[in-house]
Amino acid sequence: MADFGFARYGEDEENEEDESDPQNRAGRDGLIFLIDCSKSMFDEGDDDEDSHFQLCLKCAKTTLQNKIISSDKDLMGIVFFGTEKSSNPSDFKHIFIYQELDQPGAPRILSLEDMTEEDAKTFSKEYGHNTGFALHEALWTCQNMFSNSSQKVSSKRVMLFTNNDNPHVSSQQLQRQARTKASDLSETGIDLELMHLQKAGESFDVSKFYKDLLFTSDDELTDLPDPAERMDELLNRVRTKDHKKRALRRIKLSLGEGLSLGVGVYGLVRSCPKPYGVKLNRETNEELKSHYKTYLKDTGEVLMPQDLKKAQTYGGCRILFEDDEVTEIKRFGESGLKLMGFKPCSKLKKYYHVKPAQFLYPDESTVIGSTTLFTALLKKCLERDVFALCRYIPGKNMEPRFVALLPQAEEVDDHKVQVTPPGFHVIFMPFADDFRKVKLEDAPRANKDQIDKAKELVKKLQFKFSSESFENPVLQKYWRNIEALALDRDAPEEMTDYTMPNEKGMEKRAGKIIQEFKDLVFPDGYEPGAKRKAPASADPVAKKAKLEGAVALLDVKKEAQEGRLGKLTVAVLKELIKREGIPASGSKKADLVDCINSYYGVS
Secondary structure, X not given: OOOOOOOOOOOOOOOOOOOEOOHHXXXXXXXXXXXXXXXXXXOOOHHHOOOHHHHHHHHHHHHHHHHHHHOOOOEEEEEEEOOOOOEOOOOOOOEEEEEEEEOOOHHHHHHHHHHHHOOHHHHHHHOOOOOOOOHHHHHHHHHHHHHOOOOOOOEEEEEEEEOXXXXXXXXXXXXXXXXXXXXXXXXXXXXXXXXXXXXXXXOOOHHHOHHHHHOOOOOOOOOOOOOEOOHHHHHHHHHHHXXXXXXXXXXXXXXXXXXXXXXXXXOOOOOOOOOOOOOEOOOOOOEOOOOOOEEOOOOOOEEOHHHOOEEEEEOOEEEEEOHHHHHHHHOOOOOEEEEEEEEEHHHOOHHHOOOOOEEEEEOOOOOOOXXXXXXXXXXXXXXXXXXXXXXXXXXXXXXXXXXEEEEEXXXXXXXXXEEEOOEEEEEEOOOHHHOOOOOOOOOOOOOHHHHHHHHHHHHHOOOOOOHHHOOOHHHHHHHHHHHHHHOOOOOOOOOOOOOOOOHHHHHHHHXXXXXXXXXXXXXXXXXXXXXXXXXXXXXXXXXXXXXHHHHHOOOHHHHHHOOOHHHOOHHHHHHHHHHHOOOOOOOOHHHHHHHHHHHHOOO
């Protein structure tokens, strides 16, 4: 089964520290761009297209910009091989460390921009070209950069950019050394990724040399994507590989007594908010650290964590709990997935969606052989069009949920690049109280002609939707302004808001049908989108009068004695407390009810 090709998006929205993947805690990735600087990498195509070397630099620049936004603590470096000049701690010939392994920053981006604008003659003059390099020494240099890094790195990867499918064609010894060093990188936890390039009409045969460097004999992946020819292809491939795929948690999926497999739970999509502001020292510009202390209200004594207790009010009494008792109350069993059975996919309705889904992928580190069993389960579920119903306990102290494991087959595009990963979507099933009956107001019904015209209009305006095609304009403007300040630009880069409707395109495709639909549905003189007057119930004066009328009819003491206070709204309870002059503290419904009960001596 091929490794899936989507980027890491971050942690789940809930508090899930109990069983989260320990790899997430380090939270720092290391990435090195290893770029071939042979003369063929500088050949420009037709119509003054960018050379392969310029494409690599643009990818590096874009990756740096993305990391500043998504994960500015990550480390990134750039190494050239095949240059005349050399610059590395080991004094290897024809290997030049252009940027050391460090956090992304504005000076690095500006440096890449300047080099991208230079022509091949300038690079040849400053760095030169030489084919006498040894690839194993270039890989060795990358390995040393990781090992000599002063900052701890949780995942390490090297991206090799080249258009030469057989660099050591005349030396068996250099080929053998390169394979040995690639194996050393794999054993030390460093992933080697090939980003191969080609011009139109050229060919790149992976089997000549690089296949032995990238995959071991027991790896099921045998084919590489086609070589990239354009910037967008290369950038898309780099984007899917520049982050380690971090699991939210690694758990077991139990298929029955004595049969379990390891799976990783991933988040495919998450919201992208603006970053929080950071407090800095006014004089030194260093980041400030916040410290909190809890004081006793009466004496001002500092309270330690062991001095704090949790309490629950029940029957007018406060019941105290120790921390271990609270933990035990929240524990429903061991974390993991337990198979309950299978159901046809037709039974899974769209309106069952109650929270964002997650994604399952096999994890060999938890149980050896999980990939084989996972693949067999996925294949059979796809063949029979069924989903697995499971009980899901995400962490030690988290409540159980029933989930549907919806199978998904792998999809690749025309260039053999993975578009959709193989695995199971974890669909959270609703509870019984999530279903409720909605009373619909009587409204005019559309006739058959109106419905048919609406269908025709929708069909005309349909297009293939992808969320990646629509960037958040607010975030884009925010980051472009920050980028302009950081890079000392006169003005931010222009931005196109793709969320705005393409009125010209819509008019061209369906202008006549739109007018026919309006004539059928809307009466003469009607303006779609015009603001309507708010109903009388929305008037604040009318709302207040209605509330006071409802409170005037209530006997507070009687309602408290008969236990009906919980059915009243917070607004009504506040109005009753104000009317009766009851001393109250807190604004939550439970606090207001307790205050009224205590005032009338109701337990």
